[in-house]
Amino acid sequence: MSQVAAFKPYFLGPKSENETWVRARLDGVLDDWFAWRKSLFADDPRSISAADQAASGFALEQSLIGQRLAQLVSQLRGEAPIYSPRYIGHMVSELGLPGLLGHFAALLHNPNNSSKEFSKVGTVIETEAIAMLAAMVGYDPAHARGHFTSGGTLANLEATWRARYRMDHNLALGLTLAEDFGRPLDVFAAVHMSARRAGELIAEFGLSPDAMRSRSAVLGNPFELAERVGRASGRPYRGPVILAPGHKHYSWVKAANVFGLGQDAFWSVPVDVEGRLSVEGLAARIDEARALGRPVLMVVSVAGTTEMGELDPVDRVAEHLAGQSEREGIDIWHHVDAAYGGFFCALGADDSLLSPSLRRALQALRLADTVTIDPHKLGYAPYACGAILTRDETRNAVSSFAAPYIERDELDAAPWTTTLEGSRPATGAAATWLTGKTLGYGPTGLGAVLSSTIESCRALRVALSAASGQVRPLDPTDTNIFCFSIARSGEALSTANARSAAVQARFTTSPTFSMSRTVLSMQACPDLITAHVGSYRGRADCDRLVLLRCVLMNPFWSDPAVRAGLLGDLARELRGYIDGLAE
Numbered sequence: 001m002s003q004v005a006a007f008k009p010y011f012l013g014p015k016s017e018n019e020t021w022v023r024a025r026l027d028g029v030l031d032d033w034f035a036w037r038k039s040l041f042a043d044d045p046r047s048i049s050a051a052d053q054a055a056s057g058f059a060l061e062q063s064l065i066g067q068r069l070a071q072l073v074s075q076l077r078g079e080a081p082i083y084s085p086r087y088i089g090h091m092v093s094e095l096g097l098p099g100l101l102g103h104f105a106a107l108l109h110n111p112n113n114s115s116k117e118f119s120k121v122g123t124v125i126e127t128e129a130i131a132m133l134a135a136m137v138g139y140d141p142a143h144a145r146g147h148f149t150s151g152g153t154l155a156n157l158e159a160t161w162r163a164r165y166r167m168d169h170n171l172a173l174g175l176t177l178a179e180d181f182g183r184p185l186d187v188f189a190a191v192h193m194s195a196r197r198a199g200e201l202i203a204e205f206g207l208s209p210d211a212m213r214s215r216s217a218v219l220g221n222p223f224e225l226a227e228r229v230g231r232a233s234g235r236p237y238r239g240p241v242i243l244a245p246g247h248k249h250y251s252w253v254k255a256a257n258v259f260g261l262g263q264d265a266f267w268s269v270p271v272d273v274e275g276r277l278s279v280e281g282l283a284a285r286i287d288e289a290r291a292l293g294r295p296v297l298m299v300v301s302v303a304g305t306t307e308m309g310e311l312d313p314v315d316r317v318a319e320h321l322a323g324q325s326e327r328e329g330i331d332i333w334h335h336v337d338a339a340y341g342g343f344f345c346a347l348g349a350d351d352s353l354l355s356p357s358l359r360r361a362l363q364a365l366r367l368a369d370t371v372t373i374d375p376h377k378l379g380y381a382p383y384a385c386g387a388i389l390t391r392d393e394t395r396n397a398v399s400s401f402a403a404p405y406i407e408r409d410e411l412d413a414a415p416w417t418t419t420l421e422g423s424r425p426a427t428g429a430a431a432t433w434l435t436g437k438t439l440g441y442g443p444t445g446l447g448a449v450l451s452s453t454i455e456s457c458r459a460l461r462v463a464l465s466a467a468s469g470q471v472r473p474l475d476p477t478d479t480n481i482f483c484f485s486i487a488r489s490g491e492a493l494s495t496a497n498a499r500s501a502a503v504q505a506r507f508t509t510s511p512t513f514s515m516s517r518t519v520l521s522m523q524a525c526p527d528l529i530t531a532h533v534g535s536y537r538g539r540a541d542c543d544r545l546v547l548l549r550c551v552l553m554n555p556f557w558s559d560p561a562v563r564a565g566l567l568g569d570l571a572r573e574l575r576g577y578i579d580g581l582a583e
C-alpha cells in the first residue's frame, strides 16, 4: 500500500489531482526560459517594440493564433483518454510527470542532438540517460553505448545496421584471404569469426585496410561482391538471413526491406507451446543457414512481445550462442528486442513476482550484443522516445573500416555519424534522465510501478475469467498484458473468433472501457493456438486466433479502491456483451 502511495506523485492523476504542483513546475520552467533570454546579452535592444505589439496587425495575428489554438486544444479533447485507468487498449497510458516535465524543459531549448556543436547540454544528458538505461539492463555503463531514437522500430534498424557492418567486415576479410592468398572461403565461418580471430588474421597476413575496403559490399557494389564471394567459396552466395521468432514485430520485416535483403532473408524461428522462441528450433535454423552457406545477420529474441507481453528465454538463447562460440568459434550477433519489456529489469534480481525463468530471461539482457528499449512505452515518457543500447563501443561501430580521414575527435563531436536519423531532439533523453534521477530505474522506483501493473493484470485475469464461463484466458500471462478469447466448450475456432471479434467491437464503441484486439496466426504459433483451443475442447478449423487484449500499464490500477470498482464494472460490461451476442 505504502508503495502505491509512494509513486502517486509521479503522475498527474485521472482527475488532475496533482494539478497545483504540476502547474507550478511548468511555470517554473517557463520562468527560467524567459529569464534566460532576458539576462543574456542584456544590453542588446528589444526586437519587438511596445508599438509593434500595439499595432493592429500584430494584435489581429495574435488573436488569430489564440482562436486557432483554442480550436486545436478543443479538437484534441477528441483523443482517447489514455491517462484513465479505464483505458487498457494499447501500449499507451498515463504519462509520468518526470518524463513530461523533462520533455517540456528540453523542448523549449530545442537542442539538436545530431551534434555536440549545437547541443552542448542535450548530448551530455543523452549520454547520462543512456548510461542509466544500460545499467538497468545489466550492461557495464562505463562501456555501453547507444542513443535515443524515435522508437523501437528505428532502434531495431540501428541494431541491424551495426550487425551488418560486422558481417561486411568479416566477409571482406575472408574474401581478401581467398583472392590474395588462395585460402579457401567458408562464408559462414568467415562471417561468424570472433573479433579476436579477425584481428589475428589481419596481423598474420599483414592485410591492409585498402585491400579489405575494396571487398566491402557496403562500400562497393554488393552484387559484384556477391559474385566474387560465390567464385571464391565455390557456390552462389545468396546473402544473409535474420532469425527472429514467429511472433516477431512487424519492424523486422521493415528491417529486411530497408537493408535490401528481401523478405526471403527473414526466417522465422519456431515458438513453443507457450509462444516462446524455441531454442531447439533456433539451433536447427542456424544449422540450416550454415548448410546453405548463408550467414546469420542476427538472432533476435523478444523480451515482452507486442501481443502478449511475453518473454522469450533470452538466457537460453545467449547460452546456446555462447556455447557455439566456445566450441566452434562461431559468433552470432544477438539482439534483444526489449522495446516493451526491457523496463521489467527495474524489478531487480530479487523480485519474486516473476517466476525464476522470467527473471533469468531479464537478467540475460546484459549478454546481448544490442538491446532495443522504448521509454515511450513502460518508461512512461512522451513520444517519440526509443533507444538502442550496445554492449560496448566495438558493437556500436557503424564503420567496418575506420576511414583514416576522419579524426576521432570529430567523430565524437558528431553523433549523427553513428545514428540513422540526422537531426534528433533531446526531449526523449531529458524525459528519461529526469525519470531516472527521480523515480529511478530500480526496484523501489519504476520497478515498484511495474510490479503493481503485473499484480493488477493478474487480478484482472481472475476477475474477467470469473465474469463468464466463455472467457478463455490465453496462457501464459507473463507480465501486464492479458489476452483471452470468447468461446463455448467444444466450439469451432472460426465461430469463437467471430464471437471474440464481435465482443471486441463493442469495446471499441464503449464509452466506459477500451480493449484492443490481436490476432495470432497458426503459421507463427501453431502449438500455442492448439493448446488454447484444446483448453475448451474446441476444434481448430481455421488458421488464426482472434484475441481480446488488455494492456495494464496504468499505475492507478494498483489502488485497491480503484481496482475493485473498475474490475466489477468491467466484468459486468464484458458479461453483458457476451450474453448479448446473437446465437
Ligand SMILES: *Cc1c(COP(=O)(O)O)cnc(C)c1O
Residues within 6 Å of the ligand: 150, 151, 152, 153, 154, 156, 249, 251, 302, 304, 305, 306, 337, 338, 339, 340, 374, 386
Ligand atoms: C512497440 C514495439 C516495437 C516498435 O516500437 P515503436 O516504438 O512503435 O517503433 C518493436 N518491437 C516490439 C517488441 C514492440 O513492442
